[in-house]
Amino acid sequence: MHEEGKRGGAQPLSLDMLGSSTGSRAVAWSERDTMLYALGVGAGRDGSEAELGFVTENSGGCGLQAIPSFVTALVVAAERPPAMAALDAGRFLHAGQAFELPEPFPASGRGLLTNAITGLRDTGADAIVTNSATLRHDQDGRVLARLRSSIFVRGGGGFDKSPSEGVPWSLPARDPDREIVVETRPDQALLYRLSGDRHRLHSDPAFARKLGFERPILHGLCTYGIACRALVRAAADGMPSRLRGMDARFRRPVMPGDTLATQVWLDGTTAALFRVVGAQGQVVLDRGTALLAAELRP
Known part of the structure; x- marks a missing residue:
């Protein structure tokens, strides 16, 4: 976000953006990256042994494990689809994030990442863009992760005359477990x-x-x-x-x-x-x- 993103007069998005893709891009991550991310989200701060497996590879015989959400850091650092890269990033707000792992995510590795615009929702004055990414192993092609991010774009609405509604969601009527x-x-x-x-x-x-x-x-x-x-x-x-x-x-x-x-x-x-x-x-x-x-x- 920056000041330019606060001003009005931004052009609406277009349904032509759907399908815009980065193509396949190589990504790599090391054990150092995995441990640094864990420290960045607070792992190991209390000094207990419960999270040693996130922040070290050689304590008490524990092997390094990636915090499942680590995969989001890999995708955020990657290239945006061309139709998004062409917009003023000052109009963007990160609205939502999802990931799914078919198997535990490796603490180090190499992969091929594809990222594409798969959804556009007109909210009236503004819009929400859905980016979907797939990370595959660079050798055998198996899926390591699927991700979806929702980007709120200020002033991006006006391209769809019948805006869609969000998915209903509610919590149970009781205290959290x-x-x-x-x-x-x-x-x-x-x-x-x-x-x-x-x-x-x-x-x-x-x-x-x-x-x-x-x-x-x-x-x-x-x-x-x-x-x-x-x-x-x-x-x-x-x-x-x-x-x-x-x-x-x-x-x-x-x-x-x-x-x-x-x-x-x-x-x-x-x-x-x-x-x-x-x-x-x-x-x-x-x-x-x-x-x-x-x-x-x-």
């Missing part, structure tokens, strides 16, 4: 940005004030990664291999140093609902669904 509370670090955004998203909004105080924030805000995908850690603990019984997917919407900005509570509702199936609530009770991440490899009852 699990709640994981964490305090983010004052320097959380500075640490997380080393995983690839170096937008000035998360590091430059003057730039953040220009956009109306008192100081740099936390990356939405950092909050998403913190929620992923909480889901591994609360819904996947501490086993990252059991968390095979996440889907959530971004609602409000988070400031580095804020306390976040991930609330989880279980119903004995292979899906759980969740949301993330800030220190003042404001919902910052909602419409959350977690996909599990095996059911876990309340």
Whole structure:
């Protein structure tokens, strides 16, 4: 986001954008990348042994494991489809993110990534663009991950005369079955940005004030990664291999140093609902669904 994205007069999007693709691009990640991402979303901060497998490869005989949401950092750092790259990025807001893993994501590897625009939704004055990405193993072609991101585009509406509605979502009428509370670090955004998203909004105080924030805000995908850690603990019984997917919407900005509570509702199936609530009770991440490899009852 930047100041230009706040002004009116932006041109609407076009249905011709559908199908715009990056083609196949090579990506690679190392164990260092995996550990740095884990530290960026707060793993290992409390000094306990529970998350050593995310931040080290040689402690107590544990092998390095990737936090499932690590795959989102690989895609965000990659090239956008041409039809998106041609737009002013100042009009964009990251509205939602989802991923699905057919198998546990490897701590290091190489793959081929394709990213394409697969959906356009006219909300009236604005629009939501859906980008879908597939990451395949570079040798045998098996799917390592499927991802979907929703991008809110200011001033992009007006191309569809019958705007579609969003998918209904609601929480059970009871208290959450699990709640994981964490305090983010004052320097959380500075640490997380080393995983690839170096937008000035998360590091430059003057730039953040220009956009109306008192100081740099936390990356939405950092909050998403913190929620992923909480889901591994609360819904996947501490086993990252059991968390095979996440889907959530971004609602409000988070400031580095804020306390976040991930609330989880279980119903004995292979899906759980969740949301993330800030220190003042404001919902910052909602419409959350977690996909599990095996059911876990309340």
